[in-house]
Amino acid sequence: MNLYDIIFYIFAAITVVSGVITVTSKNIIYAAFSLLFTFFGVAGMYVLLGADFISIVQIIVYVGGILILLLFGVMLTNKVTSTDIKSGSVNVLPAVIGVALFAGALISIIIRTKWTETPGEIPLSTAGTLGSVLLNEYVIIFELLAVLLLIALIGAASIARRTKEETN
């Protein structure tokens, strides 16, 4: 086990542990803060994979933007902080069996399969290549994502106005 592996496992542990806390915590503030560490751990893995641009974006957008927004939203609406989140569990046994089977299948597949490997050296900076690939080969996907964001915006506005209309 070299240094690279050790760093990877540290980041992986951060991601998984804080992910578990996010899902199980009854206090929404705790959940939001542990989500911060999940995103941070994922960003660390991106760095280890040589994807510098994505990891920076991950930190700027998720940790810096979305999560702060989420925390503000939670803190400004006092109704959310004071109520306990309803998180009961039903059908535990069938769920455990199903998930265990699925996990077993996944793990055995991941171990047994001979994955395709493309040799290549880690580039010093990925931002330039990424930009030219996005606007050449993947331009349709890029544009479609723009429409997807527009639709998300319209949909959010529609849902937000739904209750307002009712009170009028």
Place this chain on the structure above:
Amino acid sequence: MIPNLSEIFSLTAPEIVIAVTLILVVLVDLIWDKNKVPAMFTAALGLIVAGVVILNGMPETGMIPNNYMVVSDKLGLYFKFIIVLTTLFILLFTYDSKEIIESHLRQGEYYALVYGMVLGMFFLTSAVDLILIYIALELLSLSSYVLAGFSDKETRNSEAAVKYLIYGAISSAFMLFGISLIYGLTGTTNLYGVNEVLSTTVVNIYTLGFAVILIIAGIGYKISAVPFHFWTPDVYEGSPITITAYLSVASKAAGFALLIRFVSITFIDHVKADGEWILNGAFDWQTILIVLALLTMTVGNLSALWQKNIKRLLAYSSVAHAGYILLGVAVLTNLGLVSVMIYFAVYMMMNLGAFYVVMLVANKTGSEHISQFDGIGYTMPYAGVALTIFLVSLTGLPPTAGFIGKLYLFLALLDSNMLMVAFIALLNTVISLYYYVRILKHMYLKNVAEMPEKIETRGYSTVVLSLLVVPVLFFGIYWTPLIDFAKYCVEFVIK
């Protein structure tokens, strides 16, 4: 190889029309913010233009696989045409829908979201790259989650949206995982590339099978195939009826187009002269599709027997129809493909019609319970007769178009010597007769007043209804044009 800009334009002309109109609809809605008629006309006009572009593009489709993300072939254009027609009908329905008209201020968003769905479905019919497929699927799903919970009159509206969202998120997560496994196995996301790797190198069959099953979960959710159908009755019941009808036809058409594209590009070796598809043997599609189809139609039909809410009943009936259509895919021949295409054209008309009548009745009575249909045959005579025709057609009896759909499906099955499968499908048709006829019984034989009071229907509703009744009857008697058009469109790009 990346095609140049003009080539991309010609490959995605209908999509570009839709995307531009989507933005126009938003702008028009902002300019005339009180009056919603301009937005509706813009939406309808954009669809008509897209329809013309599709029909114009049909003769000059490029048959060369270009290793790019989208292909433009007659098969894709056919499904796009069905989607455009369905959307036009949905816009006509919307004008008459109490639920949507009541949320007057948000109608602009409604049209924009419908356009989002159309764009997603268009890309699903022509995408040959797994990343593009995933994004298009997400675009379609995201718009439909919001539309499913569009009205806010009852709790069931919100319930529908949340259930749809949760099931959708899980199934798209499955699909994404499958895509990542395929990428790990083959090193490419392009379907042609995957086919090339599968036919030249030996990959781990279990991993491939697992990945394909995960992808089937994603597609099966869209076409509501058993066992991925659990959301269907609740979402269909809770959504506005226009959206329910839309989900049951257009969304399924896109899902089937994706399934056909996925099978025919990724796993096909060659097409024999008599139209039989020879697969490359990496995955046993025929068995799994037949099992899925038989399960889907049987569960759908048996569950429909006990339903008291017409929307739920039609939801299970649409699950059953997805099963019949899956059989058309499962035979893996060109004849099977023709039967799927015919069935879809027919299914569009009869299913939309049935939902429209349900909407008319629900507009008057405020509920879709089966008891609201008591005596409808006398109080709303034209709607009653129309619903009778649609239900007979859904069962698949002559002289309606539904018979032609089923006939060609069974022909395709017999042509491939699947006697047993055809027999089970036939039994299912007989079961479905029971619950369709039960609605007829309520309409004509229950609580009939001595002097039934006529419920006024608008002239507009009568015209829209006729637009659906006439073709169902016409194609039931003279079906050659439909068959010829479908046969003309069976032309798709393989490797």
